[in-house]
Amino acid sequence: MIPVRCFSCGTVISGVWEEYRERIKSEPPGKVLDELGVERFCCRRMLLSHVEIVDTLRRYQ
Amino acid sequence: MKVELLELKENRVRFLLKGVSAAFANGIRRAALAEVPNLAIDEIALYDNTSVLFDEQLALRLGLVPITAEDPSVFSLPEECQCGGAGCPGCRLDFMVTVEGPGMVYSRDIKFTDPSVRPVVDTIPLVVLGEGEKVVIEGYATLGVARSHAKWNAGTLCGYKNLPKIEIGPECNGCGKCIAECARNILVLEAERIKVTDPLNCSLCKLCVRACETGAVKVEPVLDCFVLSIEGDGSVKARDMVWMATSEIRKRAEYLGNWLAEFA
Amino acid sequence: MAYKCTRCKKTVEVDYEYSGIRCPYCGHRILMKERPTTVKRMKAV
Numbered sequence: 001m002i003p004v005r006c007f008s009c010g011t012v013i014s015g016v017w018e019e020y021r022e023r024i025k026s027e028p029p030g031k032v033l034d035e036l037g038v039e040r041f042c043c044r045r046m047l048l049s050h051v052e053i054v055d056t057l058r059r060y061q
Numbered sequence: 062m063k064v065e066l067l068e069l070k071e072n073r074v075r076f077l078l079k080g081v082s083a084a085f086a087n088g089i090r091r092a093a094l095a096e097v098p099n100l101a102i103d104e105i106a107l108y109d110n111t112s113v114l115f116d117e118q119l120a121l122r123l124g125l126v127p128i129t130a131e132d133p134s135v136f137s138l139p140e141e142c143q144c145g146g147a148g149c150p151g152c153r154l155d156f157m158v159t160v161e162g163p164g165m166v167y168s169r170d171i172k173f174t175d176p177s178v179r180p181v182v183d184t185i186p187l188v189v190l191g192e193g194e195k196v197v198i199e200g201y202a203t204l205g206v207a208r209s210h211a212k213w214n215a216g217t218l219c220g221y222k223n224l225p226k227i228e229i230g231p232e233c234n235g236c237g238k239c240i241a242e243c244a245r246n247i248l249v250l251e252a253e254r255i256k257v258t259d260p261l262n263c264s265l266c267k268l269c270v271r272a273c274e275t276g277a278v279k280v281e282p283v284l285d286c287f288v289l290s291i292e293g294d295g296s297v298k299a300r301d302m303v304w305m306a307t308s309e310i311r312k313r314a315e316y317l318g319n320w321l322a323e324f325a
Numbered sequence: 326m327a328y329k330c331t332r333c334k335k336t337v338e339v340d341y342e343y344s345g346i347r348c349p350y351c352g353h354r355i356l357m358k359e360r361p362t363t364v365k366r367m368k369a370v
Contacts, residue, residue, distance in 0.1 A: 001114065004125035004185055005294075010217040012127055012294050015168075015182035040218075058113050058191050107365040116365055124369030200369065210370060 001054050008042035020047050067261065073292045074299040077224065079285065086221045086287040092306035093216035098138055098204045099296040100128040100154065100178070101212040102171075105200030112162075112188045112196055119196070122187050123158075124212045126168045127296040128202055130154075131177040138204045153201040154178050162190025178202070181295035216302055218292040223282030225263035229255045233277035239269035261288060328356040 002017040016036040023032045033044050065077040078086055102123045107116050114122075130136065135151075137143075142152035156173045160166045168185035188196065205213035235253040244266060247259045255278070257263075269278045291306075293299050328337045332353035339346060339356070347354050 001122070001186060001188060004122050005217075010211060010214045010294065011292075012125075012182050012185065014185045016184075017186060018184065054113055054189055058189070102369045105367060105369050107367070109360075111360070116367065120367050120369045212370070 099215040108197035162194040224286035242272040
């Protein structure tokens with residue numbers, strides 16, 4: 001699951017996660033982040049570097 | 062002291078503070094970061110959780126969700142409440158989360174009994190539920206300050222810098238080396254002379270000073286003038302946040318004054 | 326205390342007299358402890 005807030009500055013970044021995940025399928029991630037208002041590099045790395053493993057894990061419930 | 066407003070948005074305020082010391086500007090920054098009371102989920106009771114996340118992980122995620130009230134001044138900090146911290150409607154806001162899978166649990170599923178209280182962002186994914194999985198959580202939110210836990214962090218990004226003063230001397234030959242060096246792109250060439258477009262955006266890195274061979278560019282911080290930038294997570298308006306931060310400083314200064322007066 | 330077999334998903338009572346833990350239905354040796362029905366209180370930190 002995407003962390004609720006940015007680790008460094010505390011801004012809530014998870015609110016745009018689902019939109020981000022949909023849009024990067026067809027658009028460059030940098031442009032999407034700009035448009036979603038994720039400004040600083042600390043917040044941008046939260047979304048850019050996140051790997052969603054919760055769906056993989058669920059199979060072993 | 063003189064204050065000049067540069068930018069005012071719901072979540073962000075930038076202003077100039079003239080004629081104060083760095084300690085004063087830093088005081089406002091620190092108070093906005095750590096002393097502004099706002100709402101966050103404090104304690105939860107799990108009736109059922111068959112999701113992939115552990116109870117503790119879910120508790121942490123719930124705690125970090127920013128919560129806003131239409132009028133936060135009607136609530137009080139648990140330690141200052143008239144109930145003495147025992148828990149009453151004045152300091153505790155009950156909520157309930159009941160979701161059955163399959164699907165995602167969002168922050169909008171946190172239902173408060175008080176209709177004026179709601180999460181700031183509706184689309185925070187809390188946990189994903191598979192077929193037949195279920196979460197039933199009850200709990201309460203309280204006011205708190207970020208000094209005790211980062212989930213009460215209303216002011217997420219607060220900073221200040223000295224007001225930059227950029228001067229271009231008559232030695233300037235318009236070579237344009239400083240323009241190429243500037244990371245903030247605030248220098249332009251205009252009629253064989255360098256011109257500064259937005260001096261407030263300057264980060265005082267002085268790369269342009271180093272690049273200039275004639276020594277025409279001078280960048281100096283104005284020592285008693287500060288650019289303060291206060292940004293919040295949305296639970297408290299940026300405008301109110303500066304107000305609450307300064308009130309907190311005033312309250313403490315008064316306390317210190319009274320305390321010292323006892324010895325005089 | 327009820328356990329659940331991770332292979333056949335059946336609720337299993339563990340026989341402590343028997344040396345070793347094993348599911349009596351399928352013979353699987355990995356059992357999970359079920360979530361207690363009590364309410365769990367915790368701080369959201």
